[in-house]
Amino acid sequence: MDSGPPTQTEPAASATGAGTTIIVCISCRDATGSDAHPRAGEKLAEDARRAAAGLPVEVRTAECLGNCKRRLSASILSEGAWSYVFGDLTEDCGADLVAGASLLADADDGKIPWRGRPDSLKRGLVARIPPLTLLKDRS
Numbered sequence: 001m002d003s004g005p006p007t008q009t010e011p012a013a014s015a016t017g018a019g020t021t022i023i024v025c026i027s028c029r030d031a032t033g034s035d036a037h038p039r040a041g042e043k044l045a046e047d048a049r050r051a052a053a054g055l056p057v058e059v060r061t062a063e064c065l066g067n068c069k070r071r072l073s074a075s076i077l078s079e080g081a082w083s084y085v086f087g088d089l090t091e092d093c094g095a096d097l098v099a100g101a102s103l104l105a106d107a108d109d110g111k112i113p114w115r116g117r118p119d120s121l122k123r124g125l126v127a128r129i130p131p132l133t134l135l136k137d138r139s
């Protein structure tokens with residue numbers, strides 16, 4: 001998990017207040033695996049849209065994030081910041097995703113801090129990916 005101290009310390013573009021984007025997979029099914037519509041992923045996307053109303057957080061959708069085995073899935077992206085993929089979400093995790101997006105927007109190091117992160121985004125973390133601008137393995 002990513003509970004350790006940050007290893008990259010350069011300020012991220014998100015620290016300037018730029019908005020963040022949540023991408024929700026709308027193809028993910030509920031626990032029964034039903035093909036019924038709206039799918040559980042569509043309900044999560046709608047819940048996230050409600051939670052993001054009036055905030056500088058955009059909610060977009062995709063048809064598969066390649067995380068199908070971890071059930072309801074979403075990602076949080078922000079220019080110049082680390083990107084996150086989450087799974088094991090529920091239809092009512094929209095506010096958690098928006099909270100994570102807001103934490104990322106305010107983060108000085110371009111990472112969603114562990115402290116204050118909703119539990120669903122702790123348990124459900126699948127991966128985090130650094131932006132190319134923060135890679136230090138070569139110049």
Ligand code: FES
Pocket residue numbers: 025026027028029041063064065066067068071073
């Ligand atoms: S169907 Fe949702 S991640 Fe693949």
